Structures are given as structure tokens and as C-alpha cells.
Amino acid sequence: xxxxxxxxxxxxxxxxxxxxxxxxxxxxxxxxxxxxxxxxxxxxxxxxxxxxxxxxxxxxxxxxxxxxxxxxxxxxxxxxxxxxxxxxxxxxxxxxxxxxxxxxxxxxxxxxxxxxxxxx
Numbered sequence: 001x002x003x004x005x006x007x008x009x010x011x012x013x014x015x016x017x018x019x020x021x022x023x024x025x026x027x028x029x030x031x032x033x034x035x036x037x038x039x040x041x042x043x044x045x046x047x048x049x050x051x052x053x054x055x056x057x058x059x060x061x062x063x064x065x066x067x068x069x070x071x072x073x074x075x076x077x078x079x080x081x082x083x084x085x086x087x088x089x090x091x092x093x094x095x096x097x098x099x100x101x102x103x104x105x106x107x108x109x110x111x112x113x114x115x116x117x118x119x120x
Contacts, residue, residue, distance in 0.1 A: 002104045007071055007079045010108055015067060021059045023052045030113070031105050037114040064090060078103050085117075095120040 010029070017025040027048050030036065036045040036054065045054040066086045073080040083098040096117050103112035 002074060002077045002079060004071060004074065006104060006108050007074065007081065007102075010079075010102065010104060010110065011069055011081065013109075017055075018060065018065070018067075019062045021056060021062065023056070026052050026055050029110060031107075031109045031111045034110055035112045037112075040114055040116055060087070060092070064088070072099075077105070 013025075013029045017029050030048065030051055032048055034047070034051060036051045037043070038045075038054070038058070045051045064087060066088075067083065069081055069083040071079060072082050079100075079102045081098075081100040081102060083100060085096045085098060087093050087096075096119055099116040101112075101114045101116075102110050105111045
């Protein structure tokens, strides 16, 4: 059963990968056959090679964002997480509200990840 501690540890891994952009850090967040959806429709990345390539293609430079989150719901192995991401400058400059739906495997990595986001 997934717990708040498991979700928190996963968010920490995700954020570490976000800040490092190292392939090993990215792979540590997701199962080998995970499905990553950067939006709720189309364009999914499936498996480590696709997730790492997609992530690196759209990466943010380390230290360019602030990030806050809290858990909204937890049912079985699925967590719903509300986030606020701020990009102070650059192409993405602004504040984004995110809603993540994450299915966690027994080892704490995500087997499915979907991000709904909107610019304020």
C-alpha cells in the first residue's frame, strides 16, 4: 500500500532528477516500462529510453524553478498531487498550477505519471 511517506520520497526523487537532468536520476523515478504523460492526452513516453530522451529534450536548467506540492488524494497505489511551479524568467517564465496523477509500484517508482498543468 502506498503511503504519504512513499509519495513524499517519490516527489523528492522526481525533484532531484528535475534539478540534475542526469539519466540515472531520471530512471530512478520510473519503472523500466513506465508511461509518462506530460499532458493528459497524446504524446506519452513509454519506458526508460523514451522517458529519458523526452525529459532531456524538454529539460529545465538546474536552479531555475521553485516548487511546492501537497498530496490531494491517495487511493491504493495512485496518488494525486497538487503542485505550484514558478519559473522566474526564460521561455517558460511564470507560475504554473499542476495536478499530477501518479501510480506507484511496490518499489516506490512510478509506473504511470500524468501531469495536468495550466499557466496562471
